[in-house]
Amino acid sequence: MSVHVAWDERLARELIDERAGLEGAMLPILHALQKKFGYVDARAVAPIAKALNISRAEVFGTISFYHDFKRQPPMGGTIKLCRAEACQARGAESLAEHLEQAHGVKIDGGYSNGVSVETVYCLGNCALGPNALHDGEIFGRLDSQGLDDLYASVARKAGERA
Ligand code: FES
Structure with missing residues (x-):
């Protein structure tokens, strides 16, 4: 990939x-x-x-x-990871570190594997944090495995669109 x-x-x-x-x-x-x-x-x-x-x-x-050369960044999916206080208290920062270490993701740093991960501050689902948002759907109570699954599915969809 x-x-x-x-x-x-x-x-x-x-x-x-x-x-x-x-x-x-x-x-x-x-x-x-x-x-x-x-x-x-x-x-x-x-x-x-x-x-x-x-x-x-x-x-x-x-x-x-040469039509093989693309002139726009590859279309991909975006995961918005909440790093506001309530989600931080429930482990959002260790999820962010996990993304960086396990997948080489640079948060707020553009696309890798067709996935861009962006920081957001509160998705209104604080009691069920840590939370992420993708395609309008909130993924709550995320742990590293849940985040890996979400990341893999977004990367797969981006690969299919490439
Ligand atoms: S602080 Fe993350 S959803 Fe509110």
Whole structure:
């Protein structure tokens, strides 16, 4: 399963610079960006053009010509994890740590495995915390196993849509 990170200017430049000296560097650069981020952000066009000493139009042209290159972040699912006081008191922070350690999730840091996990403050279900919300459904009394199951199901759905 692919793990994409949120677009990062510095990381993108590193990937570009590492490959700029290759013969026919454009495609390796675009593939590397897509592999890392799941798509090629428009912000990559100028640094690629500069690194390869070509026009921006040429870079745009190549990205548009190859339909395999996506120009938008991959569509995925979002889990909103409540980290307000009542849910914290019931273990929300250890769930957040579990997500980071077990699944490499960077909370509030974009998509990985097609899943974005975002912090929210209170879902109105405090007595049954810790809580998370996905697709309008609240998942209460979450433990790490319940969260693993939710994460896996959201990642699977995102993979089917990819
Ligand atoms: S504090 Fe989490 S639902 Fe209210």
